[in-house]
Structure formats: structure tokens, C-alpha cells
Amino acid sequence: MKRSMEATGSSSSNQEKRLKEDLKQVGYNSDEEQSGKTVFKRMFKFYKKRAPPPDFSDVIDPSIVNEARGIQIQSLATNEKFLFNETHRDMLGLKDPSDWKVTTIKGREGLYILPGIVREDAHLKWLDRTFKYAEPPNVTNLTAHGTSPTSDVLKAVGKNLRWTTLGVDYNWVTKEYPFEKRQFPTELSRLAEFVCAIVGVGELKADAAIVNYYPPKSTLSPHQDRSERDLTRALVSVSFGQSAVYLTGGNSLDEPVDALWLHSGDVLVMHADQRLVYHAVPCIVSTRKFTGPDGAYSKELLDYASTSRVNITIRQVNE
Numbered sequence: 065m066k067r068s069m070e071a072t073g074s075s076s077s078n079q080e081k082r083l084k085e086d087l088k089q090v091g092y093n094s095d096e097e098q099s100g101k102t103v104f105k106r107m108f109k110f111y112k113k114r115a116p117p118p119d120f121s122d123v124i125d126p127s128i129v130n131e132a133r134g135i136q137i138q139s140l141a142t143n144e145k146f147l148f149n150e151t152h153r154d155m156l157g158l159k160d161p162s163d164w165k166v167t168t169i170k171g172r173e174g175l176y177i178l179p180g181i182v183r184e185d186a187h188l189k190w191l192d193r194t195f196k197y198a199e200p201p202n203v204t205n206l207t208a209h210g211t212s213p214t215s216d217v218l219k220a221v222g223k224n225l226r227w228t229t230l231g232v233d234y235n236w237v238t239k240e241y242p243f244e245k246r247q248f249p250t251e252l253s254r255l256a257e258f259v260c261a262i263v264g265v266g267e268l269k270a271d272a273a274i275v276n277y278y279p280p281k282s283t284l285s286p287h288q289d290r291s292e293r294d295l296t297r298a299l300v301s302v303s304f305g306q307s308a309v310y311l312t313g314g315n316s317l318d319e320p321v322d323a324l325w326l327h328s329g330d331v332l333v334m335h336a337d338q339r340l341v342y343h344a345v346p347c348i349v350s351t352r353k354f355t356g357p358d359g360a361y362s363k364e365l366l367d368y369a370s371t372s373r374v375n376i377t378i379r380q381v382n383e
């Protein structure tokens with residue numbers, strides 16, 4: 065996969081220039097500037113920095129067309145085969161696909177961003193669910209320490225929760241998925257199946273998900289998701305709560321990197337040449353407050369939603 069530097073306006077030399085200027089501002093000397101870090105690691109560090117906060121003016125807003133950066137937005141032609149029904153509206157909380165828009169980036173064929181396709185009234189319901197997902201028998205980062213609660217996860221350990229694996233459980237140490245699987249939430253497989261059908265990236269029989277919980281200062285380091293057994297299948301990610309700067313690069317850490325905003329209710333699809341690219345979340349940025357209908361959600365959930373972020377990546381691991 066090669067990207068046209070001119071077309072996207074985000075050539076590595078431009079990025080290098082900005083990063084160097086920024087490094088100078090924070091008092092790094094030229095030896096450290098040339099420390100041999102990859103383009104991706106420098107970008108990650110740039111956006112991770114908190115004091116002073118980074119300049120976000122280069123972060124792409126996927127809901128705005130930007131010719132210079134190669135950002136295109138299209139409506140999705142809805143096909144009668146995928147008629148929107150009550151399940152999509154009520155269980156998945158999706159907007160009618162005739163209102164969906166899909167954003168693509170020149171040179172990143174296979175990457176799709178669907179801004180705000182989850183209905184406003186469904187964001188808190190999804191966030192609430194993500195803490196139910198963290199209950200046994202599902203595995204969390206706290207399970208191995210024996211501190212994963214059996215109920216009221218948010219109230220009990222919300223600040224320490226980082227991830228939950230669902231369905232076929234990813235093994236973070238061996239970076240492998242086992243062959244056995246547990247029951248997988250229907251709403252997640254339906255969401256991914258529906259999105260993939262509408263975007264037109266082939267079938268996805270989702271059987272695994274990783275839920276990442278991001279309290280305000282947390283990050284996710286640059287990585288590729290390559291352990292799923294069939295890498296021709298798309299990966300579908302959906303975000304809730306506060307916004308993230310999402311970095312998307314190439315198949316190596318030295319290729320150009322784009323920074324995108326991902327907001328609550330946005331879906332991102334990685335497919336084809338974009339399925340294996342390095343990506344990362346260097347920072348969470350507070351952009352909105354959640355109030356919700358009176359008494360419908362706990363104070364803890366409203367606080368979490370108003371300060372933190374949750375992302376679910378839905379995957380097909382087995383054939």
C-alpha cells in the first residue's frame with residue numbers, strides 16, 4: 065500500500081517539520097530530535113503530551129470534506145436487502161442508513177469512518193452495556209489479579225478497568241486466540257454484520273471483541289491487529305463517551321500517519337489494505353457532557369461518559 069503524499073497533504077516531511085518545531089518548544093535539543101524514533105512514535109508522543117497540550121489543528125475531522133487532505137464524504141446507497149428494522153433501531157440504536165455518511169481518505173482505500181451513526185439516545189445504553197460485558201465469565205485486565213468484580217463493575221473498579229475480551233478470548237501474552245469460544249453478545253455481531261453489509265466490505269461473522277476503557281489520561285500504543293485467523297475479514301470499531309485522537313499509519317511505523325478525531329457514536333471499519341495498518345490512541349479529549357434522561361443511568365455512568373471513552377473492536381477470529 066502506497067500513499068500519495070501530495071494528495072493527502074500529510075507527508076512525513078511536513079509532519080517531521082511540525083514535530084521538530086514542537087520539540088524545540090518543549091526544549092529538546094537537536095540530538096534528541098534525531099534520536100531515530102519512527103514517524104509513528106513521534107506522532108504518538110506529540111499528541112500524548114499534556115502540558116502544554118498539543119496543537120490539534122492538524123487532526124482530521126471525518127465529518128468535514130477536506131480536498132487538500134483527501135477527505136471525501138459520501139452517502140451510502142441503501143439496498144433493499146438490508147432494510148432497516150426494529151432490531152437495528154432498538155437493540156443497536158442505529159440511525160436509519162439513509163442518514164449515514166461514509167468518510168474515506170485518499171490513499172487509504174479500505175478505511176471507512178461512519179461519523180455519528182449511533183442515535184444520541186443510545187450512547188449511554190451502549191456505555192452501560194460495556195460495563196455489563198466486564199462481568200464474569202468474561203475476562204478483564206483485573207481477572208488475573210482476582211479483583212474483577214461479579215457485578216457493579218463501574219462502581220467497584222471503574223477507574224482500574226482497561227479491557228474486557230468477549231467471545232474468543234484474546235491472549236495478550238501469546239498474542240493468540242484459542243479455538244474455543246464463549247457466547248458472544250448478539251448485539252455486537254449484528255452491529256458488525258449490518259455495518260459491513262452496508263459499507264460493502266464482505267461478510268463478517270463476528271465472534272470476538274475487545275472492549276478498551278480509556279479513563280482521561282490513558283492511551284493505546286501503536287500496534288497492528290493481526291492475530292485473527294482470516295485477515296481478509298474487516299474489523300469494525302465503535303466509540304462512545306469522550307473523543308479520541310486516533311492515529312492511523314501504514315504497514316510499518318515509518319509510513320505517513322494521519323490523526324483523526326473519533327467521537328461518541330462513530331464507527332470505523334478497517335478492511336483490505338487498511339486492515340493491517342499500525343494505529344494508536346495517544347490521547348482522550350473531553351468534548352461533551354452526558355446528562356441522559358432523569359434517573360435512567362447512575363451518576364457513576366454519567367461521570368464516566370463525561371470524562372472517559374470506551375471503544376469496542378468487533379472481529380471475526382475463526383472461519
Ligand SMILES: O=C(O)CCC(=O)C(=O)O
Nearest residue numbers: 274276289301345375377
Ligand atoms: O480505541 C480505539 O479506537 C482503538 C482500539 C484498538 O485499536 C484495538 O482494540 O485493537
Ligand SMILES: [Fe+2]
Nearest residue numbers: 287288289343
Ligand atoms: Fe487495534
